[in-house]
Amino acid sequence: MNPSTLIIGPCSVESGAQLLSMAVVAKEKHIPIIRGGLWKPRTSPGFEGLGLVAAPWVAEATKMGITFGTEALLPDHVSSLIEAVGKNGGNQANLLFWLGSRNQNHMIQVDIARRIMTDADPKVILMIKNQPWGDEKHWLGIVDHVTNAGVPPERIALIHRGFSPYGRENPDGMRNPADFEMAMRVKDKTGLPMLLDPSHIGGTVENIFRVVEQAKLFPFDGLMVEVHPDPSVAQTDAKQQLDFDDLDRLISII
Ligand code: PEP
Numbered sequence: 001m002n003p004s005t006l007i008i009g010p011c012s013v014e015s016g017a018q019l020l021s022m023a024v025v026a027k028e029k030h031i032p033i034i035r036g037g038l039w040k041p042r043t044s045p046g047f048e049g050l051g052l053v054a055a056p057w058v059a060e061a062t063k064m065g066i067t068f069g070t071e072a073l074l075p076d077h078v079s080s081l082i083e084a085v086g087k088n089g090g091n092q093a094n095l096l097f098w099l100g101s102r103n104q105n106h107m108i109q110v111d112i113a114r115r116i117m118t119d120a121d122p123k124v125i126l127m128i129k130n131q132p133w134g135d136e137k138h139w140l141g142i143v144d145h146v147t148n149a150g151v152p153p154e155r156i157a158l159i160h161r162g163f164s165p166y167g168r169e170n171p172d173g174m175r176n177p178a179d180f181e182m183a184m185r186v187k188d189k190t191g192l193p194m195l196l197d198p199s200h201i202g203g204t205v206e207n208i209f210r211v212v213e214q215a216k217l218f219p220f221d222g223l224m225v226e227v228h229p230d231p232s233v234a235q236t237d238a239k240q241q242l243d244f245d246d247l248d249r250l251i252s253i254i
């Protein structure tokens, strides 16, 4: 894999300095896409994401030629970010959205997919993360819902982020153990690119490197990895974010 198949960035966008340092590092390393959660509902109430406060920094990153991706939990997340990035002089074509693992209301998924078609630049892609439970039919069903809403296959990609550990074999103590075989079946059945999110599978930096090694046996089409300039101060998922040295280590092994 080369760096052009990597998506890097913090779990949550926390400041302009944080997001723009990620854009600068991505540019230096020829990584075309950065990620960052703007809307972050959590297991318990607390930091919930900066939402559109981040739009000027996102616009700045898009002007640098970097694509910025975030999870859309509601249809308005798509429309409002596109509009705010435009108002801030950003490049609306350099945006990307994904359906998150816990966003499993098919009607909302369909409405998000429709907004991608009505409001986004034709270059904008919608990625689909698998649901938390290991049901292959459900994963394929999300793809069907998005496709039926009018999104063409060239604007869809999938991401495997592991499944809830409850009731699953989990000898390596992963946060959300992977099912690489299922991911490959879903890739084959849909004909869509399948990326891997080793961060939410592994849950710790060392586990992330283990997952990346294990996944080498399978033809994933890219990696989405959480990276933070200083993981020790991260507001969400601090334990699993790589720092920039870890990122160099990752690039050296993929
Ligand atoms: C994320 O990527 O920010 C995220 C919340 O992941 P998941 O939906 O896989 O838990």
Ligand code: MN
Residues within 6 Å of the ligand: 011, 012, 226, 236, 237
């Ligand atoms: Mn995260």
